[in-house]
Amino acid sequence: MRAPMATRAMNLCSILGVFHHRSSTRCNSLGFVHPDSRLRSGNLRLSFIGGDQTRMHQSLVDLVMEELQLQRTRPRASSKTGSTSVKDAPAEKGEKKTLQKGMLLEFEKDSKKLVLAVAHRPDGKKNWMVYDQNGFMSSIRPQQIRYIVPDIEILEYSDIADFAKKADEILDPPILECAWLEVLEENQWVTVEDIAQIIYGDTGPLECYCTYVLLSRDDIYFDTIKTRDSVVYEPRPTDKVDEVLKRKMIEEVSKKELEDFVQTLISAKALPHGSKPAKSTWLVEANVRERIEALAAYATDNCKSEEQRKIARNILNAMRMSTTSTAAVGLLMDIGYFPIHVNLDVLKYNIRTEHSYKSLLAAEQVLGRTTDPDEHIRTDLTSLKVYAIDVDEADELDDALSATRLSDGRIKVWIHVADPASWVEPFGTLDKEALHRGTSVYVPTDTFSMFPEKLALEKMSLRQGELCRAVSVSVVLDNDGRIMEYAVENSTIEPTYMLTYESATELLYLKLEEEEDLQLLSEAASLRYKWRHYHGAIDISMPEARIKVSDPDNPEPTISLYVEEHDNTARRLVSEMMILCNEVIAEFGSSNNIPLPYRGQPQSNISDFSVFDNLPAGPARSVAYLRVMRAAEFNFRAPLSHDTLGVNGYVQFTSPIRRYVDLLAHFQVKAFLRGRVLPFSAGELEGRTFIANMHMKVARRLQSTSLKYWQLEYLMRRPKDKTYRALILRFIKDRTAILLLLEVALQATCEVSEGSGVGDQIKVIVKIVHPRKDFLDLEEV
Numbered sequence: 003m004r005a006p007m008a009t010r011a012m013n014l015c016s017i018l019g020v021f022h023h024r025s026s027t028r029c030n031s032l033g034f035v036h037p038d039s040r041l042r043s044g045n046l047r048l049s050f051i052g053g054d055q056t057r058m059h060q061s062l063v064d065l066v067m068e069e070l071q072l073q074r075t076r077p078r079a080s081s082k083t084g085s086t087s088v089k090d091a092p093a094e095k096g097e098k099k100t101l102q103k104g105m106l107l108e109f110e111k112d113s114k115k116l117v118l119a120v121a122h123r124p125d126g127k128k129n130w131m132v133y134d135q136n137g138f139m140s141s142i143r144p145q146q147i148r149y150i151v152p153d154i155e156i157l158e159y160s161d162i163a164d165f166a167k168k169a170d171e172i173l174d175p176p177i178l179e180c181a182w183l184e185v186l187e188e189n190q191w192v193t194v195e196d197i198a199q200i201i202y203g204d205t206g207p208l209e210c211y212c213t214y215v216l217l218s219r220d221d222i223y224f225d226t227i228k229t230r231d232s233v234v235y236e237p238r239p240t241d242k243v244d245e246v247l248k249r250k251m252i253e254e255v256s257k258k259e260l261e262d263f264v265q266t267l268i269s270a271k272a273l274p275h276g277s278k279p280a281k282s283t284w285l286v287e288a289n290v291r292e293r294i295e296a297l298a299a300y301a302t303d304n305c306k307s308e309e310q311r312k313i314a315r316n317i318l319n320a321m322r323m324s325t326t327s328t329a330a331v332g333l334l335m336d337i338g339y340f341p342i343h344v345n346l347d348v349l350k351y352n353i354r355t356e357h358s359y360k361s362l363l364a365a366e367q368v369l370g371r372t373t374d375p376d377e378h379i380r381t382d383l384t385s386l387k388v389y390a391i392d393v394d395e396a397d398e399l400d401d402a403l404s405a406t407r408l409s410d411g412r413i414k415v416w417i418h419v420a421d422p423a424s425w426v427e428p429f430g431t432l433d434k435e436a437l438h439r440g441t442s443v444y445v446p447t448d449t450f451s452m453f454p455e456k457l458a459l460e461k462m463s464l465r466q467g468e469l470c471r472a473v474s475v476s477v478v479l480d481n482d483g484r485i486m487e488y489a490v491e492n493s494t495i496e497p498t499y500m501l502t503y504e505s506a507t508e509l510l511y512l513k514l515e516e517e518e519d520l521q522l523l524s525e526a527a528s529l530r531y532k533w534r535h536y537h538g539a540i541d542i543s544m545p546e547a548r549i550k551v552s553d554p555d556n557p558e559p560t561i562s563l564y565v566e567e568h569d570n571t572a573r574r575l576v577s578e579m580m581i582l583c584n585e586v587i588a589e590f591g592s593s594n595n596i597p598l599p600y601r602g603q604p605q606s607n608i609s610d611f612s613v614f615d616n617l618p619a620g621p622a623r624s625v626a627y628l629r630v631m632r633a634a635e636f637n638f639r640a641p642l643s644h645d646t647l648g649v650n651g652y653v654q655f656t657s658p659i660r661r662y663v664d665l666l667a668h669f670q671v672k673a674f675l676r677g678r679v680l681p682f683s684a685g686e687l688e689g690r691t692f693i694a695n696m697h698m699k700v701a702r703r704l705q706s707t708s709l710k711y712w713q714l715e716y717l718m719r720r721p722k723d724k725t726y727r728a729l730i731l732r733f734i735k736d737r738t739a740i741l742l743l744l745e746v747a748l749q750a751t752c753e754v755s756e757g758s759g760v761g762d763q764i765k766v767i768v769k770i771v772h773p774r775k776d777f778l779d780l781e782e783v
């Protein structure tokens with residue numbers, strides 16, 4: 003009989019070093035190099051206890067010499083010729099056995115579970131009824147049988163448990179490596195019985211079953227080769243085994259790192275809000291950063307690869323959480339990586355929240371510049387009283403107004419627009435950055451400006467009491483509001499007042515003699531409003547919520563909300579002057595053949611808007627108009643009619659600091675005023691406008707969702723029994739209507755009572771509100 007693997011591995015590993023050093027280490031860890039090692043295998047028991055040291059050494063030498071003799075006389079299979087392959091294997095080696103009553107077998111039960119059982123009787127032509135060790139009877143198909151234990155008959159199912167217990171006692175997975183090394187040396191296929199003989203020195207039922215178990219669990223050392231009549235095993239080459247071991251080692255390291263990461267997450271979750279780790283601490287170590295960034299990408303549906311998605315799912319599974327983006331968001335909030343009120347859309351839409359280093363460097367260079375490229379053609383308008391009117395929280399101030407009455411009684415107005423094109427060159431670093439932002443983004447918690455903030459505020463914006471560069475559009479209006487004369491020029495202005503809409507409205511109401519220019523602007527705005535509406539303009543203005551959130555990272559931030567009505571006198575004044583300026587620029591471009599982003603809006607599908615006259619003026623009628631309006635269009639060679647505004651041409655020009663399409667118009671107009679070649683052709687303008695508008699659509703979506711989140715947060719913090727005034731805008735189905743909550747300027751659906759109609763005001767209460775889920779449930783009272 004061949005000496006068992008335990009004995010021979012001890013001799014060869016410890017004395018001759020025949021085996022690979024990795025095998026020696028493994029054998030040593032299993033106790034094979036110690037003289038008191040033992041191996042139990044059925045009735046086989048080898049022991050080196052007892053006898054003196056000399057006898058023991060003598061026996062070791064004898065065994066080694068015996069092994070060497072065996073190696074010299076044993077026929078070797080050549081890797082080139084005479085090798086034994088599976089194809090050449092005799093049928094009796096590893097052949098399949100016919101199932102008979104009393105045979106012990108292992109079969110695959112539900113969910114890949116392997117079960118030992120004893121064959122009881124046939125069940126039909128192919129199936130068998132078997133008892134498992136718990137006494138349960140099952141009918142199994144031949145395909146379910148994984149192994150039939152040879153040379154054993156089990157009479158009672160209770161004997162199965164004893165057999166399984168003995169198998170557990172002698173199962174030793176690491177020893178399979180030693181067997182692989184010996185088989186690899188012989189370079190031939192082997193059966194379960196062959197390996198059982200190598201490992202245990204016996205091919206009894208217990209030894210064969212344990213060997214089968216080792217091989218069935220092995221994915222390192224042997225390839226299983228199944229033929230129609232047999233199952234045999236071939237040793238894998240060393241390089242392939244090393245590759246598998248390396249991969250497993252990496253997997254083990256990764257598994258350990260994941261376990262450590264999960265423990266870190268659990269610890270962070272347990273900390274109170276103010277004591278959670280700072281976001282930056284999660285980004286220090288590479289393996290931690292990789293996992294936290296995978297979670298963040300998964301939370302925002304922004305994974306860069308399937309591998310990143312897999313990492314996030316593994317983390318969620320390890321945390322025993324559902325593998326949804328919502329669960330990832332909750333986890334990141336719980337550990338403090340995401341603030342409670344994180345704006346997920348900023349991450350989801352890849353909004354540029356920071357300016358690049360190149361952009362900031364370019365801005366610094368501009369800030370240090372004192373020369374003005376338009377100095378020789380800039381008109382001094384510092385003698386004019388200049389009003390800059392905007393919302394209270396505005397930072398980027400890019401328009402202001404002046405007015406005077408001419409000797410013939412007509413009104414002349416100036417629309418002064420900030421002049422960023424005197425600081426920024428087309429195709430330069432700042433221009434490219436602005437193009438790929440498209441617009442400044444305003445959310446209740448932050449502002450992401452199109453230009454670096456310092457440059458936008460210190461150099462480009464119109465600032466009270468300071469000399470500022472501008473492009474001024476002057477217009478003389480006839481008494482009916484039509485444009486009689488206009489001019490477009492580079493200018494220098496000194497803004498006199500910086501007013502909010504509320505303060506400007508109050509000044510207009512007071513009708514102070516010293517603010518006659520402001521009254522003239524209001525009068526000019528009224529003339530223009532009448533002129534436009536005479537030519538088909540319609541009102542589509544809606545109340546807007548303005549929200550400012552202080553300390554948004556705090557779970558209980560301060561939310562300031564007010565509703566801005568569009569029929570506010572000062573707001574209407576500014577709106578009319580902006581429309582007037584944009585109309586003049588379109589006329590100026592057309593007269594001088596300047597390619598510009600001309601914007602138009604064709605008539606709606608309803609030719610006569612009088613069909614909406616039965617609706618009350620205001621939001622309800624505006625919503626009806628908006629539902630039938632057609633989309634805006636662009637032409638880059640000639641003006642388009644803008645029927646909604648009631649003007650023959652329109653070019654957005656009044657917001658060049660915060661809207662890229664306006665900046666494009668400035669580049670073109672400024673080049674013409676300088677007498678230079680225009681920087682962009684009509685085709686180039688179209689391409690750039692398309693890119694900018696894509697970014698603007700994303701920005702508008704972000705601004706809308708962010709505003710609504712904080713509107714819902716605001717409602718959630720109000721008293722539960724508070725009632726709100728709501729205006730019925732339109733009906734969706736039966737009594738389900740879209741309402742406008744007037745106190746917060748928020749649209750929502752609600753069931754309303756019989757007899758209510760569009761334009762009616764009702765009272766509602768908030769039943770359920772969930773900002774993160776974008777859910778609001780209202781009830782009429």
